[in-house]
Amino acid sequence: xxxxxxxxxxxxxxxxxxxxxxxxxxxxxxxxxxxxxxxxxxxxxxxxxxxxxxxxxxxxxxxxxxxxxxxxxxxxxxxxxxxxxxxxxxxxxxxxxxxxxxxxxxxxxxxxxxxxxxxxxxxxxxxxxxxxxxxxxxxxxxxxxxxxxxxxxxxxxxxxxxxxxxxxxxxxxxxxxxxxxxxxxxxxxxxxxxxxxxxxxxxxxxxxxxxxxxxxxxxxxxxxxxxxxxxxxxxxxxxxxxxxxxxxxxxxxxxxxxxxxxxxxxxxxxxxxxxxxxxxxxxxxxxxxxxxxxxxxxxxxxxxxxxxxxxxxxxxxxxxxxxxxxxxxxxxxxxxxxxxxxxxxxxxxxxxxxxxxxxxxxxxxxxxxxxxxxxxxxxxxxxxxx
Amino acid sequence: xxxxxxxxxxxxxxxxxxxxxxxxxxxxxxxxxxxxxxxxxxxxxxxxxxxxxxxxxxxxxxxxxxxxxxxxxxxxxxxxxxxxxxxxxxxxxxxxxxxxxxxxxxxxxxxxxxxxxxxxxxxxxxxxxxxxxxxxxxxxxxxxxxxxxxxxxxxxxxxxxxxxxxxxxxxxxxxxxxxxxxxxxxxxxxxxxxxxxxxxxxxxxxxxxxxxxxxxxxxxxxxxxxxxxxxxxxxxxxxxxxxxxxxxxxxxxxxxxxxxxxxxxxxxxxxxxxxxxxxxxxxxxxxxxxxxxxxxxxxxxxxxxxxxxxxxxxxxxxxxxxxx
Numbered sequence: 001x002x003x004x005x006x007x008x009x010x011x012x013x014x015x016x017x018x019x020x021x022x023x024x025x026x027x028x029x030x031x032x033x034x035x036x037x038x039x040x041x042x043x044x045x046x047x048x049x050x051x052x053x054x055x056x057x058x059x060x061x062x063x064x065x066x067x068x069x070x071x072x073x074x075x076x077x078x079x080x081x082x083x084x085x086x087x088x089x090x091x092x093x094x095x096x097x098x099x100x101x102x103x104x105x106x107x108x109x110x111x112x113x114x115x116x117x118x119x120x121x122x123x124x125x126x127x128x129x130x131x132x133x134x135x136x137x138x139x140x141x142x143x144x145x146x147x148x149x150x151x152x153x154x155x156x157x158x159x160x161x162x163x164x165x166x167x168x169x170x171x172x173x174x175x176x177x178x179x180x181x182x183x184x185x186x187x188x189x190x191x192x193x194x195x196x197x198x199x200x201x202x203x204x205x206x207x208x209x210x211x212x213x214x215x216x217x218x219x220x221x222x223x224x225x226x227x228x229x230x231x232x233x234x235x236x237x238x239x240x241x242x243x244x245x246x247x248x249x250x251x252x253x254x255x256x257x258x259x260x261x262x263x264x265x266x267x268x269x270x271x272x273x274x275x276x277x278x279x280x281x282x283x284x285x286x287x288x289x290x291x292x293x294x295x296x297x298x299x300x301x302x303x304x305x306x307x308x309x310x311x312x313x314x315x316x317x318x319x320x321x322x323x324x325x326x327x328x329x330x331x332x333x334x335x336x337x338x339x340x341x342x343x344x345x346x347x348x349x350x351x352x353x354x355x356x357x358x359x360x361x362x363x364x365x366x367x368x369x370x371x372x373x374x375x376x377x378x379x380x381x382x383x384x385x386x
Numbered sequence: 387x388x389x390x391x392x393x394x395x396x397x398x399x400x401x402x403x404x405x406x407x408x409x410x411x412x413x414x415x416x417x418x419x420x421x422x423x424x425x426x427x428x429x430x431x432x433x434x435x436x437x438x439x440x441x442x443x444x445x446x447x448x449x450x451x452x453x454x455x456x457x458x459x460x461x462x463x464x465x466x467x468x469x470x471x472x473x474x475x476x477x478x479x480x481x482x483x484x485x486x487x488x489x490x491x492x493x494x495x496x497x498x499x500x501x502x503x504x505x506x507x508x509x510x511x512x513x514x515x516x517x518x519x520x521x522x523x524x525x526x527x528x529x530x531x532x533x534x535x536x537x538x539x540x541x542x543x544x545x546x547x548x549x550x551x552x553x554x555x556x557x558x559x560x561x562x563x564x565x566x567x568x569x570x571x572x573x574x575x576x577x578x579x580x581x582x583x584x585x586x587x588x589x590x591x592x593x594x595x596x597x598x599x600x601x602x603x604x605x606x607x608x609x610x611x612x613x614x615x616x617x618x619x620x621x622x623x624x625x626x627x628x629x630x631x632x633x634x635x636x637x638x639x640x641x642x643x644x645x646x647x648x649x650x651x652x653x654x655x656x657x658x659x660x661x662x663x664x665x666x667x668x669x670x671x672x673x674x675x676x677x678x679x680x681x682x683x684x685x686x687x688x689x690x691x692x693x694x695x696x697x698x699x700x701x702x703x704x705x706x707x708x709x710x
Contacts, residue, residue, distance in 0.1 A: 125486075129494040130458070137490055141482045147448045148483070151455020151463075158411065158437055158461070165455070178478070181448035188443055343493040344528050346551035349579065349626030 018235045020242040023228030023258075027219045037241035041305035047088060047236050048296050049314050051080040054104035055293055056318030057113045060325050061103065061120070065271040069329045070120040074101040078234075078266030081292035082168075082198045084108050085239030086261075089194075089247045090166055095134040097149040097167040101198075101265075102138065105168060109135045113321065114328035121329055142173035146182035146195060150256070153191035164250045165193040166243070172203025174217050180224075183258060187226040190255035194246045197258065198233060200265035205278040218260035226256050233261030234292040237299075264290070337363060389566030395537040396426045396502075396558065398571050399544035400464065404434050407462060410548060412439045414449055414466030414502075423468055424504055424563055446476040450501060454484055457497040457553075464548060470505040471514030477522070484553045485528030500547045500554045505533075506597045506647050508561035508694055510687040517684055518648035520596075523555045524624045524657070531624040532578055533557035535599030537567040539575050539622065546578035559597035579623045581631035587617035590641035590704050593632060593658055595621035598645045598695060605697035605704075614704065624654055632658060633665040640671040641707040645695050650678040672710035675703045 022030035039047075058077050064070045076083050083104040087096060090109075098106050106116045110133045118127025119138050126137035139145040149167035156163045173179055174197055186193055197217055201208050214220070221228020227249065231242040239261055246257035264287040268275045275284075300306045341348060341356040348356070390398075404410045412430055414422075418441040421428030430439040442449050446467055453463040467473045480501070488496045507516030523531045530552055534540040540558070547554040576582050584599060585606050594602035599620045606616040619635050621627070636642045642662055644655035659674035677695045685693045 124492055125490040126492070130491055131494060136458075139483075141478065144447075144451060144479060144483060147451020147479065148455040148458065150448070151452030151457075152459045153455070154452060155456040155459035155461045159459075177475075178447050178451065181443070181445040182451060185443050185445055185448040185452060339492075343489045343491075345488070345530070346496055350630075351626060 018232050018238055020229050020231035020238045023218050023221050023230065025222055025225075027222035029230065033241075034238060037237055037244070039237060039240070041300070041303065044237070044296065044300055044303075044305060045310060047084055047240070048293070048300060049317070050084045050088070050108050051236060051293050051296060052314045053318045053321060054080055054083060054107060056315075056322050057107060057325060058104055060322040061113075061117055062267065062271065064117075064326070064329055065120075067330075069326075069332070070117060071122050072270050072272065073117070073120050074103075074270045075265070075267035076101050076104050078287065078291065079198055079200055079263045080104060081236035081239050081296075082196065082233045082261045082263055085236040086166060086168065086196045086243045088240050089244040090164065093134070093161070093163045094247070095136065095149065095152055095163065095165040097136040097145045097165060098138055099142075099145070099168055099170065099173070100138045100140050101170065102168045106135050106138065109133050111135060113325050117325075117329065121332055123332055123335060143169055143176035143178040143182070145169075146179055147185070149193050149195075150182050150186035150189070150191045153186065153193040153250070153256075154189050157190075157192055162251050163192065164247050165191075166196060166247065167193065168196050168198060170203070171197065171199040171201065171208050171211060171217060172206070174220075175203070175211050183220075183224050183226065183256065186256040187224045190253070192250035192253075193256045194243060194250055195256060195258045196243060197260045198263055199260055200263050202265055202269070202279070204269045204273065205275075207278075216260060218258060221258040224258070226258060227254070228258045229260070231259060231261050233263030234290045234295065236292060236296055263292075266291075388568070390537045390569050390571060391564050391566050392534070392537045392540045392558070393424055393426050393563040395541040395569070395571060396544055397428055397430075399541045399548075400427060400430060401433065402572055403464075403545060403548045404430065404438060407548075409460060410438070410462045410464060411456065412464045412466070413442050415442060415444050415468045417441060417466050422466060424560065426502070426558070426563075427466065446472055446474075447479050450476040450479040450484060453499045453501070454479065454487065454497060457499040458487075458495055462498050462500075462548060464500040464502060467501060467503045469515045470503055470517040470519055473501075473503050473519060476501070480523070480529065480553075480555075481526050485526045488552065489528060496551050497553045498551050500544075500550075500556050502544075502556045502558060504560035504563075505557045506559050506561055507684060507690050508597065508647075510690070512687070513684065516690065518646065518679070520557055520624055520646075521648060521652060521654045523557075524654055529553055529555055529625060530579075531555045531557065532622060533559065533596035533624065534622065535559065535562070535584075535594070535596055535620045537565065538569045538573050539620075541569075541571055541573055542575040543578055543622065545572070545574075550578070557596060561597050562600060565600065576622075579626050579628060581622055581628040582620045583617060583631070583635060584620045585616065585618040587615040588639060589614040589616055590643060590707055591617045591619055591632075591635045591639045592643050592645060592700060592704070593619045593621060594645040595624065597647060601695060601697060602645055602700060605700035608697050609701055609704065612701070616704065621658070627657065627661070629661045629665065633662060636662055636666055637669055640669060641704070642670075642674045643677060643700060643703045643707060644674060645677045645700055647679050647694055649681045650676055651681050653678055672707035675707055677703045
């Protein structure tokens with residue numbers, strides 16, 4: 001049960017403020033655990049830096065949609081404790097499998113935000129080599145990547161490599177058959193992976209209570225026979241503590257864990273969404289009071305752990321990276337159209353080579369047509385080239 | 387030299403690949419202790435242990451999805467889908483991810499994995515156990531789709547598929563699992579992406595693959611009574627398609643009949659007919675004809691022989707091309 005005086009989180013029957021619960025094998029909520037993480041002021045400040053700068057980049061991405069540099073963007077504003085806390089629980093050799101809403105998590109893993117956003121900018125489907133930072137591409141189909149994480153974890157286990165694969169997904173994806181299939185197989189194989197379900201309360205417009213009859217989604221862990229936890233997803237310390245425990249359990253042979261982090265998507269689903277059609281301003285205001293970035297700042301203030309100039313330096317870094325992001329994405333040139341043929345197979349089969357040549361000829365003809373009127377002084381009015 | 391069944395050849399291909407390459411893992415429904423419902427994985431768990439050959443839950447999407455993750459980490463998973471009709475839950479993984487991962491990552495992450503699927507009818511099975519979904523897979527850019535018609539090819543093509551750097555859909559003609567051929571294993575046949583002339587002839591070309599290769603050869607034997615000398619081409623690789631070998635044959639015979647069990651509309655025969663028409667319009671003496679399953683769901687076992695192409699229907703089609 002919740003500790004006396006602790007506020008229950010809206011949208012979740014059991015989770016409470018600033019805590020996490022382990023799910024018992026019988027589906028019961030264990031006693032609340034909170035802030036047993038033992039983070040130093042330096043570590044807390046680093047989490048704050050990542051969350052605050054991540055938020056700035058998220059806001060920049062939303063603005064870049066308005067300005068036409070991105071075709072679409074799915075914001076994670078309000079979910080920074082999950083984005084940063086889950087990734088902070090990983091070690092260098094571990095793998096992250098993000099969704100389209102996890103740009104900040106991918107950036108936290110060390111990727112350049114401009115590369116992360118290549119998908120939305122229409123530059124390429126994945127703007128980075130997944131092997132560089134062990135971050136899989138942002139996945140658009142729901143829950144399908146949970147099996148990829150499970151498979152990679154199974155392969156690592158087979159090879160005897162002590163790494164963990166962590167997959168992020170959402171309450172919407174939790175309704176997909178693949179989430180059940182993947183977590184069940186991972187449990188059966190005791191695969192070293194962690195499934196972090198960010199319950200942000202909405203699958204686009206459909207609220208969590210309409211998506212499932214389940215009291216909390218974390219309780220599914222009991223049915224799968226794997227450890228589960230329910231955590232305040234707006235408290236980065238709890239998220240980090242809870243996910244780190246799951247990561248260490250996976251690394252030491254304890255198999256997968258399902259973590260449900262209760263949080264809230266403050267922004268629309270994407271720029272094309274109008275959330276006023278399905279939720280009230282009052283509801284958003286209630287969640288704004290639980291804003292994860294503000295919360296950590298207050299905690300640092302209370303602990304007197306904010307040296308002079310720290311917040312200003314974080315803001316300055318956010319501005320600098322946002323400017324760099326604008327720089328790279330504004331007017332980013334379209335790639336070479338012929339590249340669409342180059343990576344389909346290790347070696348292009350004959351019909352792809354023929355089709356590539358066909359498009360190359362079309363491009364050449366287009367280029368000649370464009371150059372036509374500017375061929376030189378001889379090609380003036382009335383002297384069009386043939 | 388002893389007769390080797392196709393199932394035995396496939397089993398030996400898996401065994402030899404696992405012996406030679408430590409990164410090959412085999413899993414799927416009932417492939418471990420049982421050795422697969424068609425016994426293609428018989429004995430592999432005993433020889434290589436439950437780490438490299440194991441039973442998965444009945445979850446086709448997760449089977450293929452985890453194979454992707456394994457291949458991403460550098461293993462070479464060979465997974466079995468128990469029946470053609472059970473492949474559909476895995477289509478999302480195959481179409482949305484497996485086929486696209488190399489392209490999505492600009493060539494950084496290739497997926498050397500094989501999805502084995504017993505397919506086709508003629509075994510008196512229930513609904514969902516007799517289908518021929520090859521056109522669905524062949525339509526997906528990024529997949530390689532091959533299907534053997536002989537035990538020797540079953541061995542050689544499966545070895546080639548496992549060695550291939552990209553995902554391969556390996557369609558096994560289940561009604562031919564028990565056909566035998568005098569062949570010494572291991573055997574290396576023609577390269578995986580080539581079509582092969584199984585029987586040279588001059589009257590017309592019969593183009594077939596998988597289970598229909600035997601049927602086409604049977605038709606060609608019967609045709610000699612009519613004084614016809616049919617050429618039979620085994621397509622082997624549907625994607626990529628070796629249009630050159632097909633066209634070379636038809637350029638000589640001027641007539642072509644394409645045979646497959648799958649229904650006709652949007653079937654793979656349409657692609658072959660279109661390619662032959664594009665390449666040989668002026669040299670064709672007759673339109674390219676198709677002998678296929680009807681455009682209906684696969685019928686019940688007691689009437690399936692009226693759905694499946696047989697030698698008579700092939701010869702009727704040949705006769706029609708000769709009347710032009």
